[in-house]
Amino acid sequence: MDLINAVINAIMGGLYALEDYVAYHxxxxxxxxxxxxxxxxxxxxxxxxLRYLGSTSRKAVSFPLAAASSMGLAVCSCTVIPxxxxxxxxxxxxGPAFIILWTAPASSLLALVYTRAILGMDMALARIVAxxxxxxxxxxxxxxxxxxxxxxxxxxxxxxxxxxxxxGEGGERTTIIGLRGFVLIILLIATLLIPNYLGVGRPYxxxxxxxxxVPMAVTSIYAWRAFxxxxxxxxxxxxxxxxxxxxxxxxxxxxxxxxxxxxxPEEWVHAWLGGNALFPTFLxxxxxxxxxxxxxxxxxxxxxxxxxxxxxxxxxxLLLAGPGLSAPNMIAIARVFGAKKAVVYILTTxxxxxxxxxxLGNIIWR
Numbered sequence: 001m002d003l004i005n006a007v008i009n010a011i012m013g014g015l016y017a018l019e020d021y022v023a024y025h026x027x028x029x030x031x032x033x034x035x036x037x038x039x040x041x042x043x044x045x046x047x048x049x050l051r052y053l054g055s056t057s058r059k060a061v062s063f064p065l066a067a068a069s070s071m072g073l074a075v076c077s078c079t080v081i082p083x084x085x086x087x088x089x090x091x092x093x094x095g096p097a098f099i100i101l102w103t104a105p106a107s108s109l110l111a112l113v114y115t116r117a118i119l120g121m122d123m124a125l126a127r128i129v130a131x132x133x134x135x136x137x138x139x140x141x142x143x144x145x146x147x148x149x150x151x152x153x154x155x156x157x158x159x160x161x162x163x164x165x166x167x168g169e170g171g172e173r174t175t176i177i178g179l180r181g182f183v184l185i186i187l188l189i190a191t192l193l194i195p196n197y198l199g200v201g202r203p204y205x206x207x208x209x210x211x212x213x214v215p216m217a218v219t220s221i222y223a224w225r226a227f228x229x230x231x232x233x234x235x236x237x238x239x240x241x242x243x244x245x246x247x248x249x250x251x252x253x254x255x256x257x258x259x260x261x262x263x264x265p266e267e268w269v270h271a272w273l274g275g276n277a278l279f280p281t282f283l284x285x286x287x288x289x290x291x292x293x294x295x296x297x298x299x300x301x302x303x304x305x306x307x308x309x310x311x312x313x314x315x316x317x318l319l320l321a322g323p324g325l326s327a328p329n330m331i332a333i334a335r336v337f338g339a340k341k342a343v344v345y346i347l348t349t350x351x352x353x354x355x356x357x358x359x360l361g362n363i364i365w366r
Contacts, residue, residue: 009262012262013258013262018251030082032192034243034247036185037085039188041086049092053093062095063135066100071103071107077105077293078332079192082242083104085246093150094142095140098341101324106127106131107131122364123319126364142344249328249332253326257290257328269305276313281311284357285321288353292327292328302318
């Protein structure tokens with residue numbers, strides 16, 4: 001009987017996690033993120049991406065540019081995937097694409113402000129230093145590990161760009177549609193950010209929906225007036241490609257994480273996460289890596305654990321890996337970028353988050 005109850009509770013935990021995810025994150029987070037990914041693929045100039053984020057661009061430019069631009073995005077580990085995938089599909093090299101995957105959830109300006117308010121200035125500063133310093137290493141590891149594949153891909157992209165698949169139409173597309181596409185991308189970024197920035201702390205979800213619907217309406221009207229039907233259809237077709245590829249796996253991952261949360265005893269977690277030692281830091285990082293945290297939910301969760309005795313170093317490790325990784329995120333990355341890239345990225349970020357949190361934890365909170 002106890003076993004049956006445990007199974008039922010676990011399944012209900014997965015269903016509750018799905019309910020929460022769909023109700024609070026799909027409309028205001030994933031919908032604009034998928035639309036943004038489709039717009040990046042269709043409208044953003046491939047030549048510009050190849051120049052600043054491509055394989056031939058200087059790492060001293062592309063890596064900081066990817067990390068800095070990520071800080072403006074208030075996104076979770078799942079929402080960022082279509083954005084990074086859109087850039088990669090359009091011509092970005094693997095280093096900047098995976099830097100965005102890592103730093104956008106871990107070090108957005110909103111997350112840092114919220115961390116400072118709940119956990120203090122020292123934890124907020126430690127979080128941004130750790131996220132940005134490890135981002136460079138993530139980019140270097142991914143670039144080095146897949147350098148042959150990237151060289152072949154860069155050659156294909158260069159040939160495609162120089163030949164211009166649409167002939168003379170390519171130049172027309174860059175000069176005329178390029179500016180309009182840029183405006184559309186800015187509007188979509190605003191549609192993604194406004195509900196997540198202005199909606200913070202609001203007690204009612206409908207307020208956040210309104211904050212989404214207003215900029216979404218403006219964006220829709222602009223797109224309808226600025227583009228021909230063929231361009232809009234191409235944009236929506238690319239958007240649906242990302243939805244079909246990523247969204248079902250996200251739902252499966254969220255359901256599994258909901259089950260894990262029910263089965264994982266809180267007493268065990270609290271007993272093993274005290275102090276600043278290396279193993280508790282690794283354990284906290286690992287828990288954060290498999291658990292899904294919606295945007296800004298990691299700071300209250302860490303605060304609750306710290307009041308029960310969680311050490312600062314494990315807390316920092318969870319703050320890094322919690323937003324940046326999750327079971328749904330891992331599944332989707334493997335689906336979008338391939339299993340090998342997913343494995344290298346996951347092992348690299350878990351190791352970096354553990355070591356960085358351990359070092360900073362024992363320097364700042366000795």
